[in-house]
Amino acid sequence: MTSRSKHPIRSLSRRSLTLCAAALLAGTALPAVSQTTAWPSKPVRLVVGFAAGGGTDVMARVLAQSLTEALGQTVIVDNKPGASGNLSAGEVARAPADGYTFLVAPTSVETANPSLFKSNVLPSRDLTPVMGFGRMQMYLLARPTLEVKDAKQLVALAKSQPAKLTYASSGTGTPPHLAGELFVQSTGASITHIPYRGSAPALQDVMGGQADLVFDPGIAFPHIKSGKVKLLAVASDRKSPFFPEAPTYADLGLHNASLDIWFGIWAPNKVPAEVTERLSRELTKALAAPAVKQRFAELGAEPAPLEQAAFRKLLADEGKTLSTLIKDRKIIVE
Structure with a gap:
């Protein structure tokens, strides 16, 4: 008893020492393992730069519900409206790169906003694209009494009556306005822009005859079907899944005028790749669900998953097109 009490370390067997060493080694490895397997361990926030109830917000909430079930943690939508999404982009850019804050926005926040607004935040520099998840097409609509049957006849009429025809939009610098400017630039038609405060009043004035045309982001479907507005073309090179019989720009031989509204997710720079990769996998699964x-479809949109490399290319191509358009057409947001 006495000799063992004087030399307690000697009483440890080789097996005990081996077990102690293994425990210490395991303890040093645990933090690295937990970093890759524990995410998420608390609620995840999706920041949306537009008010509740709009298309971006509704899509974000649909995805948040699916992600909550898939990740086992609450995924919340946090609305931070202002400056066409710039305020929300800034908030996410300043957030910790821990995988718990993401931006949900239309691609215009990166591809058009830098040419339209003065901001300290540059999404192409300050944020990391995660994936694209959805697309809306726009539709070239006319008041029902306008005597044209398609976009080709519209161009001919506009050229014969310079600046007489008008097109309404949801506001200067918005995707419907930019779609209108692309159409004017690519066709040489002379059409006067009238900005409104939102898509709904712009559409209302076209139905009422106060404006001739509108580039509609999918809210006019019931009015197209009822004949309150006339569908001249899908403002895209792709057929519409909602109006497959409608001619596209490609069908009409109109080139370089197409503009779809894409939506995606961005993260703060330096978020671990394993986090964004898992988020992408779960979102891709969610987008395939019939309920999603x-x-x-009720929003006039369609799920369209784009993995990170394809999403980056889309952003680069669209950014080049829109920055050139905004400069050439001298588009200024007051």
């Missing part, structure tokens, strides 16, 4: 497809 149906809810998107």
Whole structure:
């Protein structure tokens, strides 16, 4: 008893020492393992730069519900409206790169806003694209009494009556306005822009005859079907899943005028790749669900997953097109 008490370390067997060493080694490895397997361990926030109830917000909430079920943690939508999404982009850029804050926005926040607004935040520099998840097409609509049947006849009429025809938009610098300017630039038609405060009043004035045309982001479907507005073309090179019989710009031989509204997710720079990769996998699964497809369709949108490399290319191509358009057409947001 006495000799063992004087030399307690000697009483440890080789097996005990081996077990102690293994425990210490395991303890040093645990933090690295937990970093890759524990995410998420608390609620995840999706920041949306537009008010509740709009298309971006509704899509974000649909995805948040699916992600909550897939990740086992609450995914919340946090609305931070202002400056066409710039305020929300800034908030996410300043957030910790821990995988708990993401931006949900239309691609215009990166591809058009830098040419339209003065801001300290540059999404192409200050944020990391995660993936694209949805697309809306726009539709060239006319008041029902306008005597044209398609976009080709519209161009001919506009050229014969310079600046007489008008097109309404949801506001200067918005995607419907930029779609109108692309159409004017690519066709040489002379059409006067009238900005409104939102898509709904712009559409209302076209139905009422106060404006001739509108580039509609999918809110006019019931009015197209009822004949309150006339569908001249899908403002895209792709057929519409909602109006497959409608001619596209490609069908009409109109080139370089197409503009779809894409939506995506961005993260603060330096978020671990394993986090963004898992988020992408779960979102891609969610976008394939019939309930998600149906809810998107109600907004005039369609799920369209784009993995990170393809999303980066889309952003680069669209950014080049829109920055050039904004400069050439001298578009200024007051």
